[in-house]
Amino acid sequence: METEARILKVLQSIKGTTLNPGADESLFESGLLDSFALTDFVSGLEGEFGITIPDSDLSARKFDTIRKVAAYVTAKAS
Amino acid sequence: MAFLRAFGSYLPPRRVTNEELAPLVGADPAWILQVSGIQERRYAANDDTVASLGVLAAQDCLKKAGASAQELGMILVASGSSERFCPGPAVEVAAGLGLTATPALDIPVASCGSLIGLSLAAQLAAKVGPVLVVGAEIMSRRVDRTPEGKDTAILFGDGAGACLVDPHSGFARIADWTLSTDGTAAGILKIERERIVMDGKSVILQAYRKMPRAISELLGRNSVTSADVGVYLLHQANLNLIERVATGLKVPFDRFFVNIAHHGNTSSASMLIAANEWRAAHPKPVSAPIVFSAFGAGIQWGALLAVGA
Numbered sequence: 001m002e003t004e005a006r007i008l009k010v011l012q013s014i015k016g017t018t019l020n021p022g023a024d025e026s027l028f029e030s031g032l033l034d035s036f037a038l039t040d041f042v043s044g045l046e047g048e049f050g051i052t053i054p055d056s057d058l059s060a061r062k063f064d065t066i067r068k069v070a071a072y073v074t075a076k077a078s
Numbered sequence: 079m080a081f082l083r084a085f086g087s088y089l090p091p092r093r094v095t096n097e098e099l100a101p102l103v104g105a106d107p108a109w110i111l112q113v114s115g116i117q118e119r120r121y122a123a124n125d126d127t128v129a130s131l132g133v134l135a136a137q138d139c140l141k142k143a144g145a146s147a148q149e150l151g152m153i154l155v156a157s158g159s160s161e162r163f164c165p166g167p168a169v170e171v172a173a174g175l176g177l178t179a180t181p182a183l184d185i186p187v188a189s190c191g192s193l194i195g196l197s198l199a200a201q202l203a204a205k206v207g208p209v210l211v212v213g214a215e216i217m218s219r220r221v222d223r224t225p226e227g228k229d230t231a232i233l234f235g236d237g238a239g240a241c242l243v244d245p246h247s248g249f250a251r252i253a254d255w256t257l258s259t260d261g262t263a264a265g266i267l268k269i270e271r272e273r274i275v276m277d278g279k280s281v282i283l284q285a286y287r288k289m290p291r292a293i294s295e296l297l298g299r300n301s302v303t304s305a306d307v308g309v310y311l312l313h314q315a316n317l318n319l320i321e322r323v324a325t326g327l328k329v330p331f332d333r334f335f336v337n338i339a340h341h342g343n344t345s346s347a348s349m350l351i352a353a354n355e356w357r358a359a360h361p362k363p364v365s366a367p368i369v370f371s372a373f374g375a376g377i378q379w380g381a382l383l384a385v386g387a
Binding site: 038039 | 260262278279280284286322
């Protein structure tokens with residue numbers, strides 16, 4: 001499964017519904033992620049991709065769009 | 079050794095409900111409750127100061143302790159919203175208590191300030207005698223009650239809390255504490271040009287990891303499990319955050335004392351106000367450990383463990 005599809009899977013498991021945001025659509029401004037759903041999203045990404053996101057990377061702007069998240073998890077996984 | 083001898087608090091009488099605030103910030107009252115757990119908060123009167131609120135909390139604490147101000151060896155006052163940087167409110171709190179020689183020091187730290195104060199007092203009490211820790215805030219003057227300031231205006235309120243830390247006796251002994259600072263994330267929460275500036279999502283991301291971790295590390299090195307703890311007294315930042323901390327620790331939420339619905343987030347004052355209300359409701363001798371924890375601007379965070387005396 002492609003990285004972006006796996007990210008969408010995490011997002012959909014948190015929201016409990018089928019979602020299809022654009023790669024550059026703000027997950028915050030679109031209302032898909034609020035502050036507390038974001039914590040679940042970050043934990044879900046760690047589980048899905050087998051990565052540990054350090055505190056120094058816990059900045060909301062890193063997780064604002066599917067494209068940013070994909071770039072981040074790809075870099076962490078490598 | 080150092081002991082928790084008594085708590086005290088003061089809340090200004092003016093209540094600002096979500097229904098009153100919501101039209102100013104362009105929000106729905108139910109949304110404010112949903113995202114924060116807050117129904118109302120208190121606002122100081124125009125002639126109140128951070129120090130005047132602090133004095134009233136200090137007097138309440140001393141009265142509950144059966145102590146006089148003249149017994150104090152030191153006063154520590156935490157505040158992120160003081161009207162004047164130097165000298166800060168500590169000297170005015172001391173003066174308000176009638177003291178003219180007792181050292182009174184400021185801790186210019188917002189939400190984590192009273193936890194820092196308790197931790198320092200635990201070390202200092204043996205040297206200087208009883209230490210009065212005060213957290214006092216008028217955050218209503220640091221928010222922007224417009225749609226642009228919605229994210230902070232809905233959260234913050236005013237109030238003061240106090241705790242007397244005694245080197246000889248009290249209802250619980252301070253067993254251990256941990257404090258941490260990460261200035262690389264200072265930009266996510268700050269008071270700048272007299273206004274709170276907050277990247278709320280990043281604050282929550284940081285806090286929901288750091289608070290449970292600090293508590294777990296503190297408990298672990300003291301051979302206490304999270305289930306052993308009788309009550310968790312946290313900085314009342316946001317109800318949803320406190321729930322996340324409980325989940326992170328795998329502790330039932332009813333172990334957490336929560337009063338944010340009626341006081342809002344009073345920053346450095348909130349943990350001591352919560353402690354005072356918890357103690358008033360549970361005046362019997364303490365049998366199970368007590369955990370304090372806070373997180374806030376700096377970023378600063380930590381936890382403190384107290385056990386039955």
